[in-house]
Amino acid sequence: MLWIVVAIAVIAWVYRLLTRPHKYWLEKGVKQGNPGFLFGDNWGTVFRKRSFAEMVLMVYNICPKARYTGLYQFLQPTLLLKDPDLIKQITVKDFDHFVDHRSFISEDIEPLWAKNLFALTGKKWHQMRTTLSPAFTSSKMKYMFTLISQSGEQFVNHFLKKDENLITIEMKDTFTRFTNDVIANTAFGVECDSLGDRENEFYLMGKEITNFRGFWKTLKIFGYFVVPRVLKFFKVGIFSNRVRHFFDNLIKTNIQSREKHGIVRPDMIHLLLEARKNGIKHDEKLVQDTGFATVEESEIHKNPKNAKAEITDQDMTSQALLFFFAGFDSVSTLMCFMSHELAVNPDIQKRLIEEVDETRDVCKGQITYGGVLSMKYMDMVVSEALRKWPSSVAVDRVCTKPYTIEAKYPDERPLLLEKNAVVWLPIFGLHRDPNHYPEPECFDPERFNDRNKINIKPYTYLPFGSGPRNCIGSRFALLEIKTLFFYILSHFEIVPVEKTQIPLVISKKKFNLTAEKGFWLGLKRRSL
Structure with a gap:
């Protein structure tokens, strides 16, 4: 009988231990929802009751008038910021x-990931960002445009060769093959044709490193959130040895070949090699920027004194791999949502095609960097796609030293954030807030016309994050998207087909924002 009493007492103690963290925000006077046992506010995503984006929106709407609300990533208290002024x-x-961002993997376990710009923290991040920053300016995008354009032309020629008036395709698979080729070309110095050679090694490796499905990978991710010290003790990494060897070897042999034969390509490796040898200075020439969504680089990254003295081969591999992560999945997903919106909003697509035709005529049939960026309506459509379907539905920041959010309203009290506290920028929530964007479910590029865009409240539109730690690749992503859609719409209309899901439903089975039944659409050949 005694052992039953002991067992009950132990269970009660463990239960109290695991539920105590979910009272953290209540004790600080912060409004919160109803976190689930152990899983916190993630319980719905873990058990596939709601998507991650829907979870962010749910927490965002817990208390409409509050400047912030509390949530729990499993047992980790997180403060979700809603007020634009507070975000600034x-x-x-x-x-x-x-x-910093929240760190999950230590450098000694997975250097291939931990050394990339997103994962680096403190001084190491600051040095690397300052070193890399000049490589992502508008002038450098112009430098790499030729390679992006080549991939866009190769993409559309693949479908022009088909003797079909209407080609039905799954956009996610198709666009990842394009983004794979762009990244291979611009970041790794490798030319690919993933639509023609569907099983090329580079594409298969890219699929592997960006695929987080499967029991063991899911278990790893769960472990990184709940018991990171245990995984660190057993040195559980993210990537297989095969993947590590492939990308390490790819960069090393590429660098050796270039240095031996004096090869120069307008790509990321060349810019990183230049940074390693001589450093790259910020080009202050006035070059047309990539659009409304472009994030400005902070002045703190323009001081060469903050730059890193040396970039190792491992550093270069890690940055190129981050480029792959961001470009392979995030950019291709945005392209999918944009394609869907054009297909179900034919009036918008018609106006965009008219602009594409006019631009092609001005450029005499050969698209230029300036031609792509001159398309105002294209920028409006891309900006609205990023508003409605942001690639990152939320981004985090970690409090590196104690910080107090002062009370602003009578029902608030000063809120002390201890060191290592986590805050969220709820991008999906901000972008779907009717107070900022009336009828947020409606796809309306006119929100970003010259008259309306000046009225968008600062820090309510954050597709690439905010502040000095924003996305360094915003210019590249926007240029890549606009270039590809220029090529597609020059020859095809994007139309719904029998398998198109209308209205589109967000998948609850995947962590990333994607469609429940895929992105099935048709490319209908235009009569030119």
């Missing part, structure tokens, strides 16, 4: 308190 305060004005 934390990500810009007081950035020195919120420099």
Whole structure:
């Protein structure tokens, strides 16, 4: 009988231990929802009751008038910021308190991931960002445009060769093959044709490193959130040895070949090699920027004194791999959503095609960097696609030293954030807030016309994050998207087919924002 009493007492103690963290925000006077046992606010995503984006929106709407609300990533208390002024305060004005992202993998376990710009923290991040920043300016995008354009032309020629008036395709698979080829070409110096050679090694490796499905990978991700010290103790990494060897060897042999034969290509490896040898200075020439969604680089990254003295081959591999992660999945997904919106909004597509035709005529049939960026309506459509379907539905910041959010309203009290506290920028919530964007479910590029875009409240539109730690690749992503859609719409209309899901439903089975039944659409050949 005694052992039953002991067992009950132990169970009660463990239960209290695991539920105690979910009272953290209540004890600080912060409004929160109803977190599930152990899983916190992630319980719905874990058990596939709601998508991650829907979870962010749910927490965002817990208390409509609050400047912030509390949530729990499993047992980790997280503060979700809703007020644009507070977001600016934390990500810009007081950035020195919120420099880092939450770190999961230590460098000694997975250097291929831990050394990339997103994962680096503190001084190491600051040095690497300052070193890499000049490689992502508008002038450098112009430098790499030729390679992006080549991939776009190769993409559309693949479908022009087909003797079909209407080609039905699954857009996600198709666009990942395009983004794979762009990244291979611009970041790794490798030319691919993933539509023609569907089983090429580079594409298969890219699929493997960006695929987080499967029991063991899911278990790893769960472990990184709940018991990171255990995984660190057993040195559980993200990638297989095969993947590590492939990308390490790819960069090393590429560098050796270039240095031996004096090869120069307008790509990322060349820019990184230049940074390693002589450093790259910020080009202050006035070059047309990539659009409304482009994020400005902070002045703190333009001081060469903050740059890293040396970039190792491992550093270069890690940055190129991050480029792959961001470009392979995130950019291709945005392209899918944009394609769907054009297909179900034919009036918008018709106007965009008219602009594409006019631009092609002005450029005499050969698209230029300036031609792509001159398309105002294209920028409006891309900006609205990023508003409705942001590639990152939320991004985090970690409090690196104690910080107090002062009370602003009578029902608030000063909120102390201890060191290592996590805050979220709820991008999906901000972009779907009717107070910022009336009828947020409606796809309306006119929100971003010259008259309306000046009225968008700062820090309510954050497709590439905010502050000095924003996405360094915004210019590249926007240029890549606009270039491809220029080529597609020059020859095809994007139309719904029998398998198109209308209305589109967000998948609850995948962590990333994607469609429940895939992105099935048709490319209908235009009569030119």
